[in-house]
Amino acid sequence: MTHVRRHVLRRLLSVTDDHDGVVAAAPPVAPREVFRRFWPYTRGGRRWLVPLLGFSMIGPVIDAAEIWLFKVVVDDVLVPRDLGPFPWIALAYVGLIVCSGLLGFADDVLSTWVSERFLLDLRSDVFRHVQGLSLGFFERRRLGDVLSRVTGDVDAVETFLLSGVANGLYHVVRLGVFLGLLFYLRWDLTLLALVIVPLFWCSARRFSRLIKAASRERRRRSGSISAIAEESLGNAALVQAYNRQEWEEGRFERENVGRFRATMASVRIRAAYGPVVEIIELTGALSVMALGTWKLAQGQLTLGGLLVFLALLSKLYSPIRDLSGLTNTFYAASASAERIIELLDQRPQVLEGADARRIGRARGHVEFDGVSFRYPGTSRWALSDVSFRVESGGTLAVVGASGAGKSTVAKLQLRFYDPEHGAVRLDGTDLKDLRLSELRENVAVVLQETLVFHGSVRENIAYGRPGASEADIVAAARAADAHDFIRLLPEGYDTLVGQRGRTLSGGQRQRLAIARAMIRDAPVLLLDEPTTGLDTQSGWRIMEPLGRLMAGRTTIVISHNLLMVRDATSIVVLDHGRIVEHGTHEDLLLRGGTYAKLHRLKGARDTVPVGSPEVSALMTRGLP
Numbered sequence: 001m002t003h004v005r006r007h008v009l010r011r012l013l014s015v016t017d018d019h020d021g022v023v024a025a026a027p028p029v030a031p032r033e034v035f036r037r038f039w040p041y042t043r044g045g046r047r048w049l050v051p052l053l054g055f056s057m058i059g060p061v062i063d064a065a066e067i068w069l070f071k072v073v074v075d076d077v078l079v080p081r082d083l084g085p086f087p088w089i090a091l092a093y094v095g096l097i098v099c100s101g102l103l104g105f106a107d108d109v110l111s112t113w114v115s116e117r118f119l120l121d122l123r124s125d126v127f128r129h130v131q132g133l134s135l136g137f138f139e140r141r142r143l144g145d146v147l148s149r150v151t152g153d154v155d156a157v158e159t160f161l162l163s164g165v166a167n168g169l170y171h172v173v174r175l176g177v178f179l180g181l182l183f184y185l186r187w188d189l190t191l192l193a194l195v196i197v198p199l200f201w202c203s204a205r206r207f208s209r210l211i212k213a214a215s216r217e218r219r220r221r222s223g224s225i226s227a228i229a230e231e232s233l234g235n236a237a238l239v240q241a242y243n244r245q246e247w248e249e250g251r252f253e254r255e256n257v258g259r260f261r262a263t264m265a266s267v268r269i270r271a272a273y274g275p276v277v278e279i280i281e282l283t284g285a286l287s288v289m290a291l292g293t294w295k296l297a298q299g300q301l302t303l304g305g306l307l308v309f310l311a312l313l314s315k316l317y318s319p320i321r322d323l324s325g326l327t328n329t330f331y332a333a334s335a336s337a338e339r340i341i342e343l344l345d346q347r348p349q350v351l352e353g354a355d356a357r358r359i360g361r362a363r364g365h366v367e368f369d370g371v372s373f374r375y376p377g378t379s380r381w382a383l384s385d386v387s388f389r390v391e392s393g394g395t396l397a398v399v400g401a402s403g404a405g406k407s408t409v410a411k412l413q414l415r416f417y418d419p420e421h422g423a424v425r426l427d428g429t430d431l432k433d434l435r436l437s438e439l440r441e442n443v444a445v446v447l448q449e450t451l452v453f454h455g456s457v458r459e460n461i462a463y464g465r466p467g468a469s470e471a472d473i474v475a476a477a478r479a480a481d482a483h484d485f486i487r488l489l490p491e492g493y494d495t496l497v498g499q500r501g502r503t504l505s506g507g508q509r510q511r512l513a514i515a516r517a518m519i520r521d522a523p524v525l526l527l528d529e530p531t532t533g534l535d536t537q538s539g540w541r542i543m544e545p546l547g548r549l550m551a552g553r554t555t556i557v558i559s560h561n562l563l564m565v566r567d568a569t570s571i572v573v574l575d576h577g578r579i580v581e582h583g584t585h586e587d588l589l590l591r592g593g594t595y596a597k598l599h600r601l602k603g604a605r606d607t608v609p610v611g612s613p614e615v616s617a618l619m620t621r622g623l624p
Contacts, residue, residue, distance in 0.1 A: 026216075026220075026335075026338040026339040026341070026342040027338065027342060028216075028338060029334070029337065029338045029341050031330060031334060033341075034157075034160060034161070034334055034337045034338075034341070035161065037337075037341055037344070038122065038157055038160075038161050038337070039161065041118055041121045041122045041125070041161075042114075042118055042161070042162065044117045044118070044121055045113065045114035045117045045118060048110055048113070048114050049114070051106075051110060052107065052110060052111055052114065052166060053169060055103055055106065055107040055110075056166070056169050056170040056173045057173045057177075058103055059100070059103060059104075059107070059170070059173075059174075060170075060173050060174040060176075060177040060178065061177055062096050062099055062100050062103070063100075063174070063177075063315065064177050064178060064181055064312070064315075065092075065096055066093070066096050067308055067311050067312055067315070068181070068308065069089055069092055069093060069096075070307070070308060070311065071307070071308035072085070072089060073086075073089060074303060074307055074308075075303070077089070111163075111166060114162060115158050115162050115163060118158050118161070118162055119154060119155065119158050122154055122157060122158070122340075123150065123151075123154045126149070126150055126154060126340060126343065126344065127150055129343070129344055129346075130146060130150065130343065132348060133346055133347075133348050134348045134349040134350045134416060134417070135411065135416035135417070136349050136375070136376055136416070136417065137346055137348075137349075140376075140377075142223070142224075142227035143227065144223070144225075144226035144227030144228065144229060145223035145224065145226060145227040146343070147226055148222055148223040148225075148226040148227075149223065149339050149340060149343050150343075152222060152336070153336035153337075153339045153340050154336075154340060155336075156333045156335075156336030156337065157333065157336060157337050157340055159333045160330060160333035160334060160336075160337050164330055164333065167322070168323065171319035171322045171323045172319070172323070174315065174318070174319040175319040175320065175323070178312050178315045178319070181312055182309065182312050182313065185308070185309050185312070186292075186295075186309060188291075189288050189291060189292055189295075189309060192287055192288055192291060193285075193287075193288050193313055193317075195287075199280045203276050203280065207269055207270075207272070207276075210265075210269045214262050214263075214265040214266040214269060215262075215266055215333075215334075215335040215336075216335035216338070217258070217262040217265075218259055218262035218263050218266060218335070220339075221255055221256075221258045221259035221262055222259055223339070224255040224258070224259075225252065225255045225256055225259060228248075228251050228252050228255055229252065232248045232251070232252065285310070285313060285314070285317070288309070288310070288313055289310065292306045292309060292310070293306070349376065349417065349418070350415055350416065350417065350418055350436070352435060352436050353432065353433065355433075356433060356434060356435040356436075356438075357429065357433055357434055357435065357438075358435060358438055359426070359427065359429065359434055359435075359438050359439070359442065360438075361442065361523060362426055362427050362442040362523050362524065363392045363427050363523065364390075364392040364393065364426075364427075364442075364523035364524050364553065364554030365389070365390070365391060365392050365425075365426070365427050365428065365554070366389065366390045366396075366413065366424075366425070366426060366524060366554055366556065367388070367389040367390075367423075367424070367425040367428075368386050368387055368388050368389070368409070368412075368422070368424055368425075369387055369422050369423045369424075369425065370385055370386075370387055370421060370422035370423075371383055371385070371386045371387070371412065371419045371421070371422035371423070371424060372384050372385055372386070372419060372420055372421040372422055373408060373412060373417060373418075373419045373420055373421075374420065375417075380577075381577045382405045382408045382577050383405045383408055383409070383412075383419070383574075383577045384576075384577045384578050385421075385422070385578065386405075386409075386422075386574075386577070386578070386579055387422075387579070388570070388572050388579070388582065390554050390555075390556065390569070390570075391554070391569070392523070392554055393552055393553065393554060394554060394555075394569040394570070395550060395554075395555040395556075395557060395567070395568040395569045395570075396555070396556050396557070396568060396569065396570055396571070396572060397557045397558075397559065397564070397565040397568035397570070397571045397572070398556065398557065398558045398571075398572050398574060399558075399559070399560070399565055399571060399572070399573055399574070399595065399598065400573055400574035400575055400594075401575065403576075404574040404575055404576060404577065405574050405576075405577040406528075406558040406574055407448070407528055407529075407558060408577075409556065409558065410445070410526045410528045410556065410558060412424050413431075413443065413524075413526060413556060414439075414440060414443060414445070414526065415431045415432075415436060415439055415440075418431075418432060426439065426442065426524070441522065442522050442523055442524055443522050443524045443525070443526060444464065444517035444518075444520040444521075444522040444524070444525050444526070444549075444553075445517065445525075445526045445527075445528070446510070446513050446514055446517050446525075446526070446527050446528070446530045446546075446549075447513070447528050447529075447530075448528045448529035448530070451513070452497055452504070452509050452512060452513070453497075454496070454497070454498060455496065455497065456491075456493065456494050456495060456496055456497070457477075457486050457489065457492070457493045457494070457495050457497060457512065458470075458473055458493040458494060460497060460512050460516060461473050461476055461477060461512060461515045461516050461519055462519065463516055464476075464515075464516035464517060464518075464519045464520035465519045465520050465521070468519050472519055473493070473515075473519065474493075476515040476516075476518040476519035477493075477515045479515070479518050479545060479548050479549070480511045480512070480514040480515035480518055480545040480548075480549070481511055481514075481542070481544060481545040482508070482511040482512060482514070482515050482545075485508055485511075497509075497512075507542065510530060510542055511542060511545060513530075514530075514542065514545050514546060514549055517549055518545075518548075518549050522553070523553055523554060524553065524554045524555075524556075525549065525550060525553045525554065525555040525556070526555075526556050526558075527546070527550075527555065527556070527557045527558065527559065527564070528558045529558055529559055529560070530542070530546060530559065530564075543564070546564070565585070566585040567585070568584075568585070569584075570582065570583065570584060571583060571584065571585060571588055571595065573588070573593075573594050573595050575594065580593070580594055581593050581594055581595050
């Protein structure tokens with residue numbers, strides 16, 4: 001885009017360059033590349049493209065026949081004042097209208113089926129691709145923007161590839177039919193009419209570049225709006241608790257105003273384009289009308305011939321105008337195609353090797369061997385030369401201050417990331433050599449953030465093992481100490497828990513998570529701060545079901561709750577990503593190091609429930 005065009009667009013948008021925008025603009029992509037990337041998705045409906053092309057050819061022929069009948073009416077009925085031919089002309093009109101209606105019905109139904117089939121395949125593939133991306137992608141991207149791309153932007157790709165192409169073919173056929181008739185009637189008038197055609201293309205080319213830039217900004221702002229709305233509404237409790245409604249409204253309004261300005265810029269450009277095209281079209285029509293009137297006066301053209309020529313001329317200019325305007329539509333839709341292509345170009349950080357092994361049910365031996373890792377885009381090591389092993393059925397506790405690298409251990413064990421140095425092994429096999437699905441089938445997790453889906457209690461428990469029987473679901477709920485509170489819910493196991501389980505208490509959600517892990521029956525268990533966010537009484541209550549869940553499984557516990565930590569087979573103390581202590585509970589207490597200090601600070605409150613005589617006595621003495 002030239003400097004002048006950039007200046008014009010900036011004036012139209014009335015916004016400065018936004019380097020701190022919520023969502024960055026996608027890299028530009030050539031239209032040829034867009035066709036190459038998305039054409040394979042038409043394979044489900046390609047066999048119907050030929051009938052659609054046939055409809056595109058028949059439709060203009062019917063339109064031309066209707067106009068030609070008008071010439072017959074004028075020359076054979078009106079001018080000689082003879083009603084003899086009128087009945088068959090009327091029947092011909094009725095026949096053409098019926099054919100046009102049937103053709104329009106078939107065209108609408110079939111074209112909609114083809115386009116919706118395209119959207120079905122593309123949207124499913126985009127969603128499948130996003131599901132296959134590594135956790136790091138979701139930690140770096142705004143979820144609302146991703147949702148905007150999977151929904152609205154996918155629709156625009158269909159406009160670019162199918163609807164736009166179909167309309168283009170239809171206009172080309174119309175152009176050919178009407179141009180042929182015009183040449184048949186008066187070749188000299190037709191040549192005069194075609195003189196203005198280059199003006200259509202020049203104006204369309206100039207305006208389409210501005211429209212594309214405005215459309216790209218509008219789609220970017222749409223992604224930003226979705227991102228802010230998802231983030232703000234998803235944290236409504238936090239927003240209201242801190243009285244940040246006005247600040248969130250301001251953030252939303254800034255992006256909304258940006259989208260409004262980009263939309264208005266696009267509309268103003270299109271609105272300016274319309275009159276320009278009409279002036280060009282009027283110039284051609286007046287020129288033809290002047291020459292045609294002169295030929296009529298000279299007796300070289302009949303009145304019906306002139307009227308039909310002018311009617312066909314409007315039909316000729318219509319596809320030329322629509323074809324030039326279609327360029328603007330292509331450029332506008334390409335902005336959405338660029339956002340989808342950028343999403344599809346994202347590659348998982350964690351890849352499964354072509355010769356990845358099956359492992360079946362693992363014994364549960366876990367080993368970290370000299371593991372060093374830092375998150376993408378950061379320079380600080382989250383883990384540095386970390387080594388430990390957990391024998392089958394053993395329990396390893398990982399403790400340390402916030403940011404010490406504890407949760408990173410769990411992410412590497414699930415292979416959400418790969419270590420830069422060293423290896424994580426399961427039963428002696430590097431995780432990189434295992435199939436991802438096989439690895440994760442052998443691991444059950446209870447996370448710090450209790451993740452519950454909007455659905456029934458039954459569905460949330462069975463999420464750990466699809467196809468689980470009713471007896472297995474109830475048994476898992478009983479083992480997780482959840483069955484009693486589930487029975488008291490309005491519809492028992494069929495009760496809907498709401499988005500993120502907000503109709504349940506924190507302890508109830510955590511017991512559902514334990515039941516979900518219980519029904520999975522995996523040999524390796526990851527507990528990442530399972531009592532965080534629970535009051536002491538609730539935390540104490542889930543100790544027994546957690547104990548049943550851990551029994552017979554290799555368990556890695558990340559927790560500040562020393563009641564869970566002290567009974568571990570071994571304890572690893574992390575500090576700034578390094579192991580500073582490693583041993584049993586008793587050994588670490590005797591050393592008097594970091595773990596002993598942590599135990600003195602937190603041990604009393606974490607090992608007995610609230611309300612017990614022990615806690616009352618401790619609080620009376622003023623212990624922390």
